[in-house]
Amino acid sequence: MNSREFVSQEKSLELKHARITKLNHNKFVSKQNCCDKVIASKREIIMKLGSIATGEDFYDRKTECADLWRYLKNEHIVASGPRRLGKTSIINRLREEAIADGLLAELVDVQGIEGAQAFIDEIARHFPDASVTGYLGSLGKTAKSWLSAVKKIDFKGPGGLGGGIELQASASQNWIKSAVALQARLNEAPVLIFIDEFSVFLQKLLLSNQKEAEALLAWLRAWRVAPGLACRFIFTGSIGLNALLEKYGLSAQFNDCYEYPIGPFKLSAARDMIKDFALREQFLVDDTSANYLCERVGWLSPYYVCLLLDQTMQAARDRMDETPAPLAPSQKNLNTDDVDSGYERLLSARSRFKHWEQRLNRDLEGVDLAFAKLILKALAKNAIGLTQSQLKSRLAKLEQDPDLRAARLQTILNKLQDEGYICVPDTTGRVKFLSFLLRDYWSRNHA
Numbered sequence: 001m002n003s004r005e006f007v008s009q010e011k012s013l014e015l016k017h018a019r020i021t022k023l024n025h026n027k028f029v030s031k032q033n034c035c036d037k038v039i040a041s042k043r044e045i046i047m048k049l050g051s052i053a054t055g056e057d058f059y060d061r062k063t064e065c066a067d068l069w070r071y072l073k074n075e076h077i078v079a080s081g082p083r084r085l086g087k088t089s090i091i092n093r094l095r096e097e098a099i100a101d102g103l104l105a106e107l108v109d110v111q112g113i114e115g116a117q118a119f120i121d122e123i124a125r126h127f128p129d130a131s132v133t134g135y136l137g138s139l140g141k142t143a144k145s146w147l148s149a150v151k152k153i154d155f156k157g158p159g160g161l162g163g164g165i166e167l168q169a170s171a172s173q174n175w176i177k178s179a180v181a182l183q184a185r186l187n188e189a190p191v192l193i194f195i196d197e198f199s200v201f202l203q204k205l206l207l208s209n210q211k212e213a214e215a216l217l218a219w220l221r222a223w224r225v226a227p228g229l230a231c232r233f234i235f236t237g238s239i240g241l242n243a244l245l246e247k248y249g250l251s252a253q254f255n256d257c258y259e260y261p262i263g264p265f266k267l268s269a270a271r272d273m274i275k276d277f278a279l280r281e282q283f284l285v286d287d288t289s290a291n292y293l294c295e296r297v298g299w300l301s302p303y304y305v306c307l308l309l310d311q312t313m314q315a316a317r318d319r320m321d322e323t324p325a326p327l328a329p330s331q332k333n334l335n336t337d338d339v340d341s342g343y344e345r346l347l348s349a350r351s352r353f354k355h356w357e358q359r360l361n362r363d364l365e366g367v368d369l370a371f372a373k374l375i376l377k378a379l380a381k382n383a384i385g386l387t388q389s390q391l392k393s394r395l396a397k398l399e400q401d402p403d404l405r406a407a408r409l410q411t412i413l414n415k416l417q418d419e420g421y422i423c424v425p426d427t428t429g430r431v432k433f434l435s436f437l438l439r440d441y442w443s444r445n446h447a
């Protein structure tokens with residue numbers, strides 16, 4: 001299976017789940033509608049369980065959005081974070097905010113794109129000439145103040161293209177013509193170009209045509225560092241861009257960007273989100289149950305919090321259905337037993353987690369793959385994690401030379417950290433699974 005097929009299979013699994021959840025939800029809605037018409041109109045918006053969170057189902061992330069706006073004034077940004085952390089939702093929120101302020105911003109998803117020409121075409125398609133000229137012709141107040149904040153520009157002519165990009169690519173690379181034209185068109189426009197899943201795109205290009213990938217990176221860098229540039233880029237990626245660039249000796253090609261790691265939800269935000277989303281389904285959640293749900297998720301990725309909340313509500317509905325009518329509670333509460341039942345339901349949906357295994361098999365081979373599997377197996381059995389020297393001794397049978405073993409362990413740990421399997425070592429040097437759900441899944445299926 002190639003990486004494109006893999007990505008689309010991964011997405012289609014997510015969509016399948018989202019559809020099933022929606023179906024269950026719809027069944028529940030129609031059942032409830034019979035007895036409670038008053039609340040029916042509220043039922044449409046609950047929370048997202050796979051697709052990007054927008055509008056009312058986008059929760060919190062206020063600090064991240066404010067940070068990103070602040071940094072964007074002076075920098076281009078690489079915003080990284082493991083799978084399903086809400087990266088696309090955040091940059092989509094920035095796009096919505098930008099548009100509301102009269103700025104021209106587009107989210108360009110390059111995950112399914114192959115080759116430099118298609119990459120340029122995709123950006124160009126999102127910024128058609130008419131909309132860029134129209135925008136430049138009638139810059140609103142916010143766009144003007146944004147423009148003056150991002151650069152001191154004398155707005156007279158198109159100016160030269162920065163970095164001598166013509167030198168960066170050989171004449172045989174036809175895409176460079178489109179690249180130069182795109183750069184000339186967007187160079188002085190205060191547009192926001194949010195490139196989603198750049199690292200996935202780049203990984204494929206590096207594998208299929210390393211020279212082209214290098215030339216594209218060089219051109220992008222030259223564009224970003226060109227003097228007087230008004231546009232701003234955010235690149236996101238769910239596979240670690242740094243590790244990828246390092247592997248190919250290309251780290252310098254992105255050292256001009258500000259690195260902004262996206263983290264999990266804070267406990268208070270996750271708790272508020274649980275209460276809020278549950279209330280949209282007329283469920284009350286007290287602090288104890290909300291805290292307990294967060295505890296069970298571990299690392300507070302909003303995706304896993306929402307998934308567990310959804311399963312918890314389903315468990316609570318089943319519990320209430322099974323309770324004989326005279327004893328049925330008048331109020332709908334979620335309790336910690338519902339959270340435990342929801343957790344079990346979630347873990348039994350193997351396809352939710354399968355892609356974590358498939359990704360390892362796709363990206364690693366030989367001893368590296370064996371190392372990764374053994375490390376995860378060992379960590380799955382240890383809730384408090386293991387130190388690197390404990391891991392090293394467990395890996396002795398795979399690599400006897402201690403220096404080679406230590407080096408390989410470091411490489412694999414970096415990869416597993418970058419992609420959200422495990423956390424960075426804590427103060428005692430221990431590493432462990434980030435998601436308790438994933439840890440328990442691994443422990444049931446691999447350990």
Ligand SMILES: Nc1ncnc2c1ncn2[C@@H]1O[C@H](COP(=O)(O)OP(=O)(O)OP(=O)(O)O)[C@@H](O)[C@H]1O
Pocket residue numbers: 047048049050051052053057058059060061082083084085086087088089090238302303304306
């Ligand atoms: N701010 C948020 N508020 C509520 N739910 C969120 C938020 N961000 C993410 N989610 C949840 O996480 C899911 C995935 O979000 P999103 O697609 O933005 O993540 P991602 O990091 O881009 O994922 P991927 O790595 O697969 O591209 C959403 O369907 C939703 O359940």
Ligand SMILES: [Mg+2]
Pocket residue numbers: 087088089196
């Ligand atoms: Mg995404």
